[in-house]
Amino acid sequence: MKTIIIGYGNPDRQDDGIAWHVLQQTALRLGLPVSDSWEDELPASPELEFRFYLQLMPEIAETVAEFERVCFVDAHTGQIAEPVRLVELSPAFQASPFTHHLTPETLLSLCLALYERSPQAALLSVRGYAFGFDQALSAQTAALLPQAVDLLHGWLQP
Amino acid sequence: MTQKITIEPVTRIEGHAKVTIRMNDDGTVERAVLHINEFRGFEKFCEGRLYFEMPSITPRICGICPVSHHLAAAKAADELTGAVPPRPASMLRELMHMGQIIQSHGMHFFELAGPDLLLGFDADPAQRNVLGLAGANPELTLKAVNLRKFGQEIIKTLGGRRIHPNFAVPGGVNKTLKMEERDLILSGAPAAIEAVKAGLVIMKDWAERNVEDINKFAVFPSGYMSLVTPSNGLELYDGQIRLVDQTGAQLEKFDGRDYLDYIAEHVEDWSYLKFPYYKKMGYPQGVYRVGPLGRLNAVDHLDTPLANAEHQIFKSFTPGRPVENTLYYHYARLVETLFAIERAQVLCSDPDILSGDILNTRQDYRGEGVGILEAPRGTLIHHYKADENGRLTKVNLIVATGHNNWAMTEAVDSVAKTYIKGPVVQEGMLNRVEAAVRAHDPCLSCSTHAVGQMPVQIEVLSMQGDLLQTLQRD
Numbered sequence: 007m008k009t010i011i012i013g014y015g016n017p018d019r020q021d022d023g024i025a026w027h028v029l030q031q032t033a034l035r036l037g038l039p040v041s042d043s044w045e046d047e048l049p050a051s052p053e054l055e056f057r058f059y060l061q062l063m064p065e066i067a068e069t070v071a072e073f074e075r076v077c078f079v080d081a082h083t084g085q086i087a088e089p090v091r092l093v094e095l096s097p098a099f100q101a102s103p104f105t106h107h108l109t110p111e112t113l114l115s116l117c118l119a120l121y122e123r124s125p126q127a128a129l130l131s132v133r134g135y136a137f138g139f140d141q142a143l144s145a146q147t148a149a150l151l152p153q154a155v156d157l158l159h160g161w162l163q164p
Numbered sequence: 165m166t167q168k169i170t171i172e173p174v175t176r177i178e179g180h181a182k183v184t185i186r187m188n189d190d191g192t193v194e195r196a197v198l199h200i201n202e203f204r205g206f207e208k209f210c211e212g213r214l215y216f217e218m219p220s221i222t223p224r225i226c227g228i229c230p231v232s233h234h235l236a237a238a239k240a241a242d243e244l245t246g247a248v249p250p251r252p253a254s255m256l257r258e259l260m261h262m263g264q265i266i267q268s269h270g271m272h273f274f275e276l277a278g279p280d281l282l283l284g285f286d287a288d289p290a291q292r293n294v295l296g297l298a299g300a301n302p303e304l305t306l307k308a309v310n311l312r313k314f315g316q317e318i319i320k321t322l323g324g325r326r327i328h329p330n331f332a333v334p335g336g337v338n339k340t341l342k343m344e345e346r347d348l349i350l351s352g353a354p355a356a357i358e359a360v361k362a363g364l365v366i367m368k369d370w371a372e373r374n375v376e377d378i379n380k381f382a383v384f385p386s387g388y389m390s391l392v393t394p395s396n397g398l399e400l401y402d403g404q405i406r407l408v409d410q411t412g413a414q415l416e417k418f419d420g421r422d423y424l425d426y427i428a429e430h431v432e433d434w435s436y437l438k439f440p441y442y443k444k445m446g447y448p449q450g451v452y453r454v455g456p457l458g459r460l461n462a463v464d465h466l467d468t469p470l471a472n473a474e475h476q477i478f479k480s481f482t483p484g485r486p487v488e489n490t491l492y493y494h495y496a497r498l499v500e501t502l503f504a505i506e507r508a509q510v511l512c513s514d515p516d517i518l519s520g521d522i523l524n525t526r527q528d529y530r531g532e533g534v535g536i537l538e539a540p541r542g543t544l545i546h547h548y549k550a551d552e553n554g555r556l557t558k559v560n561l562i563v564a565t566g567h568n569n570w571a572m573t574e575a576v577d578s579v580a581k582t583y584i585k586g587p588v589v590q591e592g593m594l595n596r597v598e599a600a601v602r603a604h605d606p607c608l609s610c611s612t613h614a615v616g617q618m619p620v621q622i623e624v625l626s627m628q629g630d631l632l633q634t635l636q637r638d
Binding site: 016018045046047063064065067068099112115116119120139 | 209224271275295298299302305306309310312313316325328330
């Protein structure tokens with residue numbers, strides 16, 4: 007199935023950038039070439055594509071709508087009990103009153119509303135502990151990276 | 165018994181803003197305040213870095229308008245090194261800036277303001293959003309998404325990558341524009357113009373039907389500020405700063421490098437964000453507004469035909485005086501989007517845009533530079549001082565949301581007093597207060613986002629701190 011992995015977050019804010027590390031390590035495990043810089047393009051083939059963004063934006067819906075499966079990868083806070091969590095997602099709008107923040111559920115809703123299709127979707131999220139001005143992950147979040155890569159790798163298997 | 169209501173959209177760690185509404189016993193609002201609780205310390209963070217790193221570092225301030233910081237940083241570095249960019253380089257920078265204006269304004273109007281305008285402030289929140297808009301008008305929504313994409317593609321074409329641009333350097337830019345890239349931009353402009361025209365039709369229709377709301381929704385006098393051309397036309401990338409008073413009369417017109425002679429910042433103990441004001445008038449008499457409404461009030465004309473015609477209509481709302489209505493920020497935003505598309509066409513139609521003369525390597529090092537441009541939300545100021553080795557010793561950033569800090573609080577206070585009648589606060593009342601902030605399109609978040617965003621909450625508290633009422637929006 008045509009699949010896209012979309013990571014998002016800010017790698018300049020420590021654990022907020024965990025998604026890029028998950029994408030990089032997963033690509034490496036699949037034997038795909040990948041750069042050391044989160045600002046470079048990630049691997050892309052007709053069947054499997056990796057993309058990383060600072061944040062989700064409405065025009066990404068056009069890309070997502072072209073795929074059969076999508077997995078979003080993000081950080082999460084202590085509001086979610088599990089340190090690493092993989093959940094299925096459905097289209098659902100979530101308001102963001104003051105900001106430009108767009109959730110993956112909202113993005114899926116846009117796919118449906120604009121392109122009349124929405125891929126099978128999941129969200130992989132990893133607990134973040136530190137969000138200062140630094141590109142290094144906290145030791146606690148870095149320790150969760152292998153588990154997150156395992157989960158994503160497993161999700162990718164047919 | 166006085167009640168206190170707090171509206172607090174807390175994103176995970178920033179806790180970036182909240183509105184506190186203090187109510188009297190009779191259910192009227194005594195005072196409403198917008199608190200900016202975010203403190204990033206970016207200026208201190210930058211001190212000690214090398215000046216030429218700033219165009220790469222400062223875009224990380226914001227995920228919504230990184231181009232504005234990128235270009236303002238490059239302009240400050242131009243001045244710091246005394247390296248004036250060649251004309252083609254300035255044109256290419258301005259073209260990238262137009263891409264930023266188009267994508268940012270387009271997103272705001274259609275996705276944040278559009279649902280309020282098309283579906284109504286009192287519509288069910290489950291419907292009053294971009295998806296409700298898509299359901300009501302899918303063709304328009306697709307046009308809006310493509311408009312934003314058009315702006316993003318300009319940025320990507322010049323910046324070379326999707327996330328942070330790598331383009332402007334002290335003295336110019338590091339990449340030429342190819343003819344086929346230029347042609348692709350030009351080919352997308354007509355559809356972008358049509359999308360904005362569709363937005364203007366919606367805006368005008370809405371304005372006609374909602375005159376009463378527009379005329380009581382946060383209407384207040386202030387000064388206005390913008391960059392201008394020598395003939396006081398709208399200028400988004402360069403030019404002098406023009407400041408006009410509440411009647412529209414010019415107070416000052418000055419070079420950006422002299423901004424400290426004219427602008428000072430007031431501090432309140434309830435907000436991390438300072439309150440800039442016109443120094444000679446003092447605070448709060450010297451407060452002013454920036455951004456689309458501020459700019460269209462501070463300029464006399466626009467130098468592109470379609471946008472100028474719309475500006476004339478805009479000015480006709482209050483003949484001979486500035487437009488004070490906060491809701492007309494949305495109208496002004498569309499006029500500016502039209503201007504940015506037309507301006508991109510003008511730039512792309514000039515043969516110099518394809519020139520290879522893009523970098524001035526001759527420097528006359530001065531050790532201090534100010535870079536100013538009109539970011540989507542308003543005037544953005546970068547001011548750097550560096551030692552003889554180019555290491556920054558002082559960094560001052562005044563961002564657009566800062567300039568509008570007073571105006572946003574004033575708008576929140578005005579709207580709360582006009583629309584909120586207690587003791588029970590209704591959803592539509594809350595949305596109007598949020599809309600007063602949204603009209604300014606403040607940039608309060610952006611640095612980090614993750615799963616776990618908190619909903620909007622309103623708490624009604626007694627003077628003793630007892631919780632009387634809670635409203636929550638998921």
